[in-house]
Amino acid sequence: MMKAVDKIRKAHRILAEYRYEPPQVDRGYANQTLYVNVSDKAIAARPVDEKMKRTFVGGRGFGLWLLWNAVSGTTRWNDPQNEVILSSGPIGGTTAYPGSGKSIAVSISPLTGTVIDSNVGGHFGPLLKFAGWDAIEVQGRADKEVIVFVDGNEGLVLIIEAPDEAIDSYLLPEQVLDLFADTPEEKAGISSVSTGPGAEHALIGCLNVSFYDKRRGFARLKQAGRGGIGTALRDKKVKALVVKYTGVDADSNHPADWAELTRVGSKMHREIYEQDPIMNDMRGGGTTMLVSIMNEFDLLPVHNFRYGSDPRAEGLYKDQFTPDFSLDIPNGCWYGCTLACSMCVERFQPRTGPYRGKWVHVDGPEYETIAGIGSNCGIFDAHAVLEGNFYCDMYGIDTISFGTALGFAMECYEEGILNKEQTGGLELHFGNADAMLESLHQMARGEGFGTVIGQGVRRMKQLFVEEYGADPKFLQDIGMECKGLEYSEYVTKESIAQQGGYGLANKGPQHDEAWLIFMDAVRNQIPTFEDKAEALHYFPMFRTWFSLNGLCKLPWNDVEPADNKEAYEPRMAARVPEHVENYIRLFSAVTGRQDIKKPEDLIGMSEAVYNFQRLFNLKMGVGTREHDAIPYRSMGPVTREEYESRARRYDEQLAQIGFEPDGKGTEAKMAALRAHREQAYEALVDAVYRRRGWTRDGIPTLETVRRLDIDYPDVVALLEEHRTIE
Amino acid sequence: MKVLVFNPERCDGCGICEETCSKTWFKEPDRHKSAIRISELTDQPGHYAANNCNQCGECMDVCPTLALQRDKRGIVRISKRLCVGCLSCVGFCPIVAMRAHAEHTVPFKCVACGTCVKECPRDALSIEDLPDAALTATEIRMKVAA
Numbered sequence: 066m067m068k069a070v071d072k073i074r075k076a077h078r079i080l081a082e083y084r085y086e087p088p089q090v091d092r093g094y095a096n097q098t099l100y101v102n103v104s105d106k107a108i109a110a111r112p113v114d115e116k117m118k119r120t121f122v123g124g125r126g127f128g129l130w131l132l133w134n135a136v137s138g139t140t141r142w143n144d145p146q147n148e149v150i151l152s153s154g155p156i157g158g159t160t161a162y163p164g165s166g167k168s169i170a171v172s173i174s175p176l177t178g179t180v181i182d183s184n185v186g187g188h189f190g191p192l193l194k195f196a197g198w199d200a201i202e203v204q205g206r207a208d209k210e211v212i213v214f215v216d217g218n219e220g221l222v223l224i225i226e227a228p229d230e231a232i233d234s235y236l237l238p239e240q241v242l243d244l245f246a247d248t249p250e251e252k253a254g255i256s257s258v259s260t261g262p263g264a265e266h267a268l269i270g271c272l273n274v275s276f277y278d279k280r281r282g283f284a285r286l287k288q289a290g291r292g293g294i295g296t297a298l299r300d301k302k303v304k305a306l307v308v309k310y311t312g313v314d315a316d317s318n319h320p321a322d323w324a325e326l327t328r329v330g331s332k333m334h335r336e337i338y339e340q341d342p343i344m345n346d347m348r349g350g351g352t353t354m355l356v357s358i359m360n361e362f363d364l365l366p367v368h369n370f371r372y373g374s375d376p377r378a379e380g381l382y383k384d385q386f387t388p389d390f391s392l393d394i395p396n397g398c399w400y401g402c403t404l405a406c407s408m409c410v411e412r413f414q415p416r417t418g419p420y421r422g423k424w425v426h427v428d429g430p431e432y433e434t435i436a437g438i439g440s441n442c443g444i445f446d447a448h449a450v451l452e453g454n455f456y457c458d459m460y461g462i463d464t465i466s467f468g469t470a471l472g473f474a475m476e477c478y479e480e481g482i483l484n485k486e487q488t489g490g491l492e493l494h495f496g497n498a499d500a501m502l503e504s505l506h507q508m509a510r511g512e513g514f515g516t517v518i519g520q521g522v523r524r525m526k527q528l529f530v531e532e533y534g535a536d537p538k539f540l541q542d543i544g545m546e547c548k549g550l551e552y553s554e555y556v557t558k559e560s561i562a563q564q565g566g567y568g569l570a571n572k573g574p575q576h577d578e579a580w581l582i583f584m585d586a587v588r589n590q591i592p593t594f595e596d597k598a599e600a601l602h603y604f605p606m607f608r609t610w611f612s613l614n615g616l617c618k619l620p621w622n623d624v625e626p627a628d629n630k631e632a633y634e635p636r637m638a639a640r641v642p643e644h645v646e647n648y649i650r651l652f653s654a655v656t657g658r659q660d661i662k663k664p665e666d667l668i669g670m671s672e673a674v675y676n677f678q679r680l681f682n683l684k685m686g687v688g689t690r691e692h693d694a695i696p697y698r699s700m701g702p703v704t705r706e707e708y709e710s711r712a713r714r715y716d717e718q719l720a721q722i723g724f725e726p727d728g729k730g731t732e733a734k735m736a737a738l739r740a741h742r743e744q745a746y747e748a749l750v751d752a753v754y755r756r757r758g759w760t761r762d763g764i765p766t767l768e769t770v771r772r773l774d775i776d777y778p779d780v781v782a783l784l785e786e787h788r789t790i791e
Numbered sequence: 792m793k794v795l796v797f798n799p800e801r802c803d804g805c806g807i808c809e810e811t812c813s814k815t816w817f818k819e820p821d822r823h824k825s826a827i828r829i830s831e832l833t834d835q836p837g838h839y840a841a842n843n844c845n846q847c848g849e850c851m852d853v854c855p856t857l858a859l860q861r862d863k864r865g866i867v868r869i870s871k872r873l874c875v876g877c878l879s880c881v882g883f884c885p886i887v888a889m890r891a892h893a894e895h896t897v898p899f900k901c902v903a904c905g906t907c908v909k910e911c912p913r914d915a916l917s918i919e920d921l922p923d924a925a926l927t928a929t930e931i932r933m934k935v936a937a
Binding site: 332 | 854878
């Protein structure tokens with residue numbers, strides 16, 4: 066009898082073939098990118114020159130530059146012209162330093178209509194580079210389902226018609242291993258990028274990037290969740306991007322100075338060995354430890370971000386998950402990551418859906434997933450969260466956008482804006498785990514109200530106003546999106562700086578640009594608007610730097626040197642200076658560049674790319690102040706219940722700003738608080754724009770653009786155009 | 792399992808074991824390339840301590856590529872073919888006996904070969920057969936899989 070994989074292979078038809086001589090990676094760069102057009106089946110190598118490396122560095126920078134040149138200001142996410150790009154960065158693929166295997170996906174987002182970037186672990190970016198490519202850009206739309214296959218040992222790129230592979234990301238990555246590994250050992254040299262059936266019907270589709278887990282014997286998945294890049298990939302009828310490169314060793318990235326890498330890498334591993342168990346214990350449970358901390362500090366989203374804590378949240382604490390993790394073997398998503406946060410539940414039994422009653426494995430859960438589909442939807446059941454996590458990955462759905470969108474729909478249901486008839490029978494009460502799971506299954510099947518939730522908060526707001534007569538003001542207040550992207554899972558009501566961290570983020574409200582809540586609201590280290598603006602300059606730039614280089618943020622400040630807090634004053638300690646020094650050493654050791662010596666040099670590298678992304682937003686029509694506006698739910702209490710649940714806190718604040726709360730009704734106090742907080746947000750935006758060298762409307766000035774050496778003719782023309790409009 | 796055992800009563804810190812180890816495995820005398828390290832105790836001048844692998848096997852559980860395996864004699868060995876130079880084992884050795892050297896991408900450790908034992912002029916070193924270390928999580932998995 067023919068094996069299933071042989072049957073799948075038999076249906077393959079090679080639509081395009083491209084041969085190349087794999088270059089030796091030199092100091093972190095392959096010095097070329099791969100262009101694949103699945104419409105006309107064109108495949109080409111594009112050179113990477115010194116100017117591109119100097120200005121854009123790699124990773125997100127390369128993605129932005131390639132996409133900028135591929136699309137116009139009117140390109141929509143589902144135009145064939147749009148691309149899905151993945152790139153690691155010069156440090157990506159380094160094995161000796163923890164957290165050095167990230168890829169950054171870039172595309173025009175179906176949710177925001179502008180450029181999105183989303184970082185992801187797994188082996189794709191590093192293997193792609195070792196196969197000879199600093200980035201892959203996929204353009205066009207295939208007429209039949211295809212796989213793009215890059216073989217870095219053979220020097221071969223294929224576009225393969227692939228009718229029989231699964232679409233879902235539970236089966237497909239395994240099929241890919243069986244199809245392209247000639248021996249069991251070769252599986253470790255294969256990584257795929259795929260999504261799932263949910264991404265066909267929802268705008269919140271994610272990418273799953275695989276890595277083969279030698280001990281567990283199956284493909285593990287990490288997600289580029291944000292902004293619907295999975296939806297863009299499904300639109301192209303690309304089932305998977307697959308890279309194969311066997312023979313990874315310490316020199317695959319060919320660093321300039323291995324000796325220095327040895328020193329800084331061994332030092333960091335030792336620090337994690339000694340410090341992690343007494344700090345965050347990432348090795349002992351990944352990011353699940355955040356749930357209790359956020360709950361304790363009133364920062365854990367509960368019921369669509371109404372509240373920041375709930376006693377029932379204990380049902381989602383780390384200890385609810387750790388018994389199911391295997392913690393005694395490596396859990397890194399790239400070689401050498403000893404912070405090892407990629408948890409896996411190896412035996413899990415879903416109670417609904419196509420895998421009901423079967424034993425499966427689940428990658429995760431991470432904090433954002435637990436908070437998103439758990440507490441934010443009032444679901445305090447660890448099993449339900451794991452099941453949601455499993456189906457989100459398998460269906461290719463971003464757990465963050467799903468959790469925030471479902472929380473919004475649930476609040477609308479509770480408020481009577483939606484009824485059971487409109488939801489097709491789904492009882493969207495907070496806490497209804499069955500409804501959560503059923504809405505996911507509907508999304509995958511392309512039917513029912515699940516597909517409405519899958520359109521995201523912005524489109525739901527519009528639909529509920531137009532179809533169901535909802536109050537647009539109220540929906541604007543409670544709909545947790547900015548620029549069209551759903552909020553990630555932190556309550557920001559008490560931190561103005563983090564309101565800006567979300568509202569001013571280029572891609573939309575995702576915490577990878579800035580996380581300032583403790584510094585701002587808990588420790589009061591940045592009291593003035595100027596202090597906050599400085600933090601909203603430094604941290605977004607510093608964090609951007611990780612995404613240019615193929616690095617993970619976690620080993621920067623989720624573990625710290627033992628003396629960090631004694632050696633530096635609190636504001637400086639938050640930057641973890643010794644680790645910043647590590648990164649300078651790491652960058653020089655890999656690239657051989659000797660001009661990067663100080664922390665400010667890293668900031669300078671990011672600033673060019675960061676401003677370029679802001680200009681990209683401008684090109685797509687969303688790069689101005691009005692698009693940095695945030696829903697009031699992220700600033701303060703929208704409803705009476707919210708105010709009254711924390712009345713003492715709010716009353717005290719009102720007294721401090723000269724509004725005597727005694728004897729006043731809740732409505733009056735809410736109005737006064739709102740006026741104050743909205744004004745504060747605008748003052749913050751002004752201060753940040755000034756610090757970043759932008760106009761009052763949030764546009765980088767010509768002077769800024771020249772200083773950063775990104776004054777390309779089309780950039781200058783874009784600025785001219787907006788000056789005329791102003 | 793075979794383990795290199797050090798007798799502090801006999802050592803006079805001559806360093807011949809370090810030189811022998813380095814010469815045996817790297818063909819040159821350089822104590823930084825020796826799997827055994829002798830150091831004088833700061834609080835007891837004239838007295839010495841040795842640092843070398845005790846074959847506990849904890850490094851096997853941090854190696855992402857299964858490059859660290861125990862051989863039939865119970866010695867933990869590194870496969871140069873499988874090692875990707877991540878140095879996880881160097882940072883995570885409980886007794887800091889896994890070593891990295893700037894000129895080499897693969898870490899190294901004592902494999903109880905016994906060459907230094909023969910060369911030690913004061914018989915301060917011996918290879919002993921000690922009770923096997925507990926199975927590592929990796930070994931248990933491999934057994935179950937087999």
